[in-house]
Amino acid sequence: MNNIVVAFPKAEIAKSIKRILAQSGYSVSAVTSTGASTLTCMQGLDSGIVICGYRFSDMMYSEIYEYMPKEFQMLLIASAAGIMEKDVDNLISLSMPLKVHELLQTLEMMDYSITRRRKKMRQRPKARSDQDREMIEQAKAVLMERNSFSEDEAHRYIQKRSMDNGTGLVETAQMILSLMTEV
Incomplete structure (x- = not known):
């Protein structure tokens, strides 16, 4: 299971999503309410998924996306009007109102994709000095x-x-x- 970071400006939304994930067997590594704390949490993890909202007090989701490690994927949860990027690598979006089964299916797909990518990286021969x-x-x-x-x-x-x-x-x-x- 990959690391999951839940980041929303409103703590009650983040806790609600964490509770849904926990009930479905997912382990949440961190819950944050600012972009800076989200980026800090990701630095301590090797790979994973960031589930986040659109706007934080200190930055927008696009700035988090820009600075997040390449081993991470982002699941943006926002209103349909807020979702602008359609074909961006490692960014998947779900529009509000959020359906639990859509969240879980999307998360499962993202988790599988990260696991496959990590497996391919391990199988690639290491470059010799x-x-x-x-x-x-x-x-x-x-x-x-x-x-x-x-x-x-x-x-x-x-x-x-x-x-x-x-x-x-x-x-x-x-x-x-x-x-x-x-x-």
């Missing part, structure tokens, strides 16, 4: 020189050792370099 790439290249060069491997064979050898030992490619390259350069 220049130093790490250089170390892997040096290990391959040592294997090619000492064992007469081709570059592909050397790379596969490092990968296989990495998987067999349960270590990363860079760590395996370090071990190969330390063992083969000592001899």
Whole structure:
């Protein structure tokens, strides 16, 4: 379950939405009544959903949207006249009067979308630093020189050792370099 921040200028509206979410099994991370406190709450969380109103005492929802971390999505709840943005990334809007089932279905869809995005990010291979790439290249060069491997064979050898030992490619390259350069 992703983090949920409920932000409305009127505390009773925020508490009412929090109660609806709690009754439906959602956990609310924070309830705020200003834009600044909403942004502060989001900084302490890794990702999530902000359910908010249109206008706060210190800023508009669009300013919160502009400064919120990219890992967050916003659910704007406002009058039909107040909802202007239609095709904005990470912003979904529901018009007043609010229906509970619409709120819950929208929240479920947003939660699923954040979870999918996070899963895709974890599956993406991590970018290696220049130093790490250089170390892997040096290990391959040592294997090619000492064992007469081709570059592909050397790379596969490092990968296989990495998987067999349960270590990363860079760590395996370090071990190969330390063992083969000592001899």
